[in-house]
Amino acid sequence: MNELFELAEQVAAKLIANKQTISVAESSTGGLISASLLAVPGASAYFLGGGVIYTRDARRVLMDISNDAMRGIRSASEPYAQLLAQQIRQRLATDWGLSETGATGPTGNRYGDAAGHSCMAIAGPRQQVITIETGSNNRQANMRAFARAALELLLQNLSR
Numbered sequence: 770m771n772e773l774f775e776l777a778e779q780v781a782a783k784l785i786a787n788k789q790t791i792s793v794a795e796s797s798t799g800g801l802i803s804a805s806l807l808a809v810p811g812a813s814a815y816f817l818g819g820g821v822i823y824t825r826d827a828r829r830v831l832m833d834i835s836n837d838a839m840r841g842i843r844s845a846s847e848p849y850a851q852l853l854a855q856q857i858r859q860r861l862a863t864d865w866g867l868s869e870t871g872a873t874g875p876t877g878n879r880y881g882d883a884a885g886h887s888c889m890a891i892a893g894p895r896q897q898v899i900t901i902e903t904g905s906n907n908r909q910a911n912m913r914a915f916a917r918a919a920l921e922l923l924l925q926n927l928s929r
Contacts, residue, residue: 798919871911
């Protein structure tokens with residue numbers, strides 16, 4: 770967990786230096802991304818909010834993404850990760866939106882993705898979406914790996 774907090778400190782320093790804000794929509798990380806960012810003293814300067822969007826109902830109610838908007842898009846995919854990042858950014862009016870969606874394990878998801886599959890995206894001054902495959906069915910290790918990858922993706926784009 771220390772690795773997540775160290776990454777979050779680097780992200781926080783960049784956001785504060787740039788006077789920018791972030792919002793987070795995460796799924797299979799279960800709040801680890803947000804918790805890492807909030808563990809840094811002074812988080813209120815850059816973290817505006819977020820949520821664990823774990824179900825269809827949460828997506829519809831918390832993110833205001835209708836079933837119609839999801840036509841042709843499935844969860845745990847790059848298009849869905851990008852949609853989540855854009856939507857959380859818009860809803861909270863932040864400079865950056867960060868999202869994560871995947872299958873932590875010990876089994877895969879109903880869409881055919883194996884455990885260890887995650888898509889994450891950023892929306893803001895730059896857009897990027899990536900997919901990682903850990904090859905592991907260890908739920909807790911995957912949650913940490915997904916959170917780390919999402920924070921690294923954000924940090925890389927903040928450093929450009």
